[in-house]
Every structure is written in C-alpha cells, then in structure tokens.
Amino acid sequence: MLNMSISVAQQFAPSIENIEPLGNGYINDTYLVSTSTKPFVVQKINKHVFTNPEQIMANLEVLNQHIVQANNPQITLKIPRLLQTQSQQNYFRDEQDDCWRALTYIENSESLEAIRNLADAEQVGLALGQFHRLTRMLDAEKLHDTLPGFHITPGYLRHYKQVKSSTKIPEDVFCADFIARYQSINNDLEMAKEQGLLTTYVIHGDPKLNNFLFDKDTRKIISIIDLDTVKPGLIHYDIGDCLRSCCHDTITDQFNLEVCRALLTCYLEEMGELFSGNDYQFVYPAIRLIPFELGIRFYTDYLEGNRYFKVTEPEENLRRALGQFRLCANIIAQESDIKGIIKQLA
The missing domain is CATH 3.90.1200.10 (Aminoglycoside phosphotransferase (APH), C-terminal lobe)
Structure with missing residues (x-):
C-alpha cells in the first residue's frame, strides 16, 4: 500500500520526500505527503462506500467557489482545497480503479479525539x-x-x-x-x-x-x-x-x-x-x-x-x-x- 501511495502522490507532485498515515477515519485511507515545498494530503476514496467519487470532487468544487464568492470576513473557517494532478485533473484512478485525490494541508493544526475542556x-x-x-x-x-x-x-x-x-x-x-x-x-x-x-x-x-x-x-x-x-x-x-x-x-x-x-x-x-x-x-x-x-x-x-x-x-x-x-x-x-x-x- 505504501508503494502504491507513493506512486499516487507523484501524480500530484513530482518530488516526494515522505509519506505517513494521517488520522484514523473509519472509511477512507489518508496520508500526509511531504515535499520540498508544501505538504499536502492524499486520500483514497472508499469505492465501496462512495460509488461515484467524481461527485465528491464536484461538490467540493462547488463549496470552495461558494466560499470565495461569499467573501465574508466574519467567517474564519478554512476549507481544504482540491489540488489537481500534474495532468490538471481533480483526481487520479489507479490500475485497481481506486480513486485518489489531493487536498491542501492545514498546517500547525491538530484534531482531537476527546473534548479537553x-x-x-x-x-x-x-x-x-x-x-x-x-x-x-x-x-x-x-x-x-x-x-x-x-x-x-x-x-x-x-x-x-x-x-x-x-x-x-x-x-x-x-x-x-x-x-x-x-x-x-x-x-x-x-x-x-x-x-x-x-x-x-x-x-x-x-x-x-x-x-x-x-x-x-x-x-x-x-x-x-x-x-x-x-x-x-x-x-x-x-x-x-x-x-x-x-x-x-x-x-x-x-x-x-x-x-x-x-x-x-x-x-x-x-x-x-x-x-x-x-x-x-x-x-x-x-x-x-x-x-x-x-x-x-x-x-x-x-x-x-x-x-x-x-x-x-x-x-x-x-x-x-x-x-x-x-x-x-x-x-x-x-x-x-x-x-x-x-x-x-x-
């Protein structure tokens, strides 16, 4: 799986320095990819759960466009953006017909498993x-x-x-x-x-x-x-x-x-x-x-x-x-x- 994720990551960036699992979701496989510039996130969409992964990417595009157009300074929430492949696609399908996509990584951030206070x-x-x-x-x-x-x-x-x-x-x-x-x-x-x-x-x-x-x-x-x-x-x-x-x-x-x-x-x-x-x-x-x-x-x-x-x-x-x-x-x-x-x- 790691070799596959490296080859997939190279669809989004030519030079990959490191790949490590990210998060503990029940559905998709998620990786943090380090490069010589900015890190990004790569995910394999669970095709048994999401039978039309293209629709996920289309929804994310619509959501990001809406946020840009809203331009509300009172809203401080950031939404990860889709990153295109080197062939200018929103996702990549591998030889097993698995669908992979890349997203911007929100740096200096952490997720919690339990409320601290x-x-x-x-x-x-x-x-x-x-x-x-x-x-x-x-x-x-x-x-x-x-x-x-x-x-x-x-x-x-x-x-x-x-x-x-x-x-x-x-x-x-x-x-x-x-x-x-x-x-x-x-x-x-x-x-x-x-x-x-x-x-x-x-x-x-x-x-x-x-x-x-x-x-x-x-x-x-x-x-x-x-x-x-x-x-x-x-x-x-x-x-x-x-x-x-x-x-x-x-x-x-x-x-x-x-x-x-x-x-x-x-x-x-x-x-x-x-x-x-x-x-x-x-x-x-x-x-x-x-x-x-x-x-x-x-x-x-x-x-x-x-x-x-x-x-x-x-x-x-x-x-x-x-x-x-x-x-x-x-x-x-x-x-x-x-x-x-x-x-x-x-």
Whole structure:
C-alpha cells in the first residue's frame, strides 16, 4: 500500500520526500505527503462506500467557489482545497480503479479525539455554526447526494431488519432489545421534514469532533475537514452528530450536559435568526436519534460481517454499537435536563 501511495502522490507532485498515515477515519485511507515545498494530503476514496467519487470532487468544487464568492470576513473557517494532478485533473484512478485525490494541508493544526475542556466545546459550536451560516445561501440542489440514504434512519432500520432475518451471526440480546424498544423514534426528523416543519439545507454530514482542526498555538478551530458527506440534508443531523461525538464519555457512555450547554450556546449564538422555533423544537429529538441511528449502523455491519466500517477484529462494531445504545439510553434518562438547556437558549 505504501508503494502504491507513493506512486499516487507523484501524480500530484513530482518530488516526494515522505509519506505517513494521517488520522484514523473509519472509511477512507489518508496520508500526509511531504515535499520540498508544501505538504499536502492524499486520500483514497472508499469505492465501496462512495460509488461515484467524481461527485465528491464536484461538490467540493462547488463549496470552495461558494466560499470565495461569499467573501465574508466574519467567517474564519478554512476549507481544504482540491489540488489537481500534474495532468490538471481533480483526481487520479489507479490500475485497481481506486480513486485518489489531493487536498491542501492545514498546517500547525491538530484534531482531537476527546473534548479537553469547555473552551473546546465552545469552539466546536462556533465552527459548526459558521459552517451552517456560510452554506445557508448555497443552493443545496447544486450538490450531489454522494451517499443516498445517509442519515435517513428509517432506511437503516429497514436494512437492519432484513439483515437480522438472514444473518448467521448470533444476535446480541441487548442490541436487539434496545432497537425493538426505541424503534418508534426512527422517523422523528424525516417526518418533520415531510410535514414542512424542517427545511433541507447544505449539511456537513459527519461533523464529529476529530473532523475539526484546532490551531496548536491558539487552540481555536481553524478548519473543518472530511467533506465527502457534504450534501443536501437537515442541519439537525449535523447538530445531533456533533453533540453525540463531543458529549459522549466513552468510558462511562454518559452524555455530558455541560459540554452540551457550552457547544449549543456558541452554535446558536452564531446561527442567530437563522434558527427558527421549529428548529429549536427538534434539537432534542436529533440528539436522541443520532446515537440510535449510529448504533443500528454499527450493529448491522457487525451482523453482515463488517463490510462498511473498518475494524481490527470481528466484534469491534458490536462494541461500537453497544456504546452508542448506552449513550442513547443515558440521553433518554436526561431528557428533561437536555430540554431545559435548549429552552434556556431559545
């Protein structure tokens, strides 16, 4: 793989000094490439997940053009730019038909796996709010849906039931019971959209904590990355996923209320008048839904033999699912407190 990544990197720059793995994403393979001038990032797009990788590049082009045209000095968030190959293409296909692309590298930055303090949470809320504010005037119809069905929980539930009926892998009693008990929440956001209570805009799609880059010196967020899932959708999926990632104590599977308050406070201050009364109404359902949805996805992948998410051993996706379901249970137990925070901020 390393030899292949070197040869691929040379499609974007003639002289390569070093290549090292970057990040720990579940989907794409990512490398940091050092050259005699500026470093850059090379990624292999997972063709089993993104069947039309050209659409990802097209979306990123549209997003970058919108940012340039917006020219809003109040928005400090940087978005990685696509780098062309030496033959002036936005991506490169190798002999195995794998699709590779290069992006600018945000220097002197770091990603986090866990919130260090409430200031980090405030930064995440500010950055997500800036992203949603920045893209609010971008027509979502200009973007391809790079992952049809992504964040459509009823579809994940249907797929789980299909897999459950045919898998040879023994079911986990806790996971099966939890899904059966709470499956009625699966349509909360999609029903609100159908009823006209929530509107489709541009979403990031995967705003978990380690997709925000912090400046190493100032500890302020300077970029949001992993833009493959940018697409039309409900911003509540972003809000719920961001809070799931940042507020989850992975040791106890508890939902941290203080991190939730800090993050939401800064997010809503940034969004201001763009956040409607209906939007506030569905924040709690989004917070509750996303760990339930992700738990279903992890558990279904486990029952299918781990086809989607990267694993290091067969039961890793089962453990991931258990963690998400326990988090969801804790969110449900703290419903009144979470709703109280949202009411105070409305």
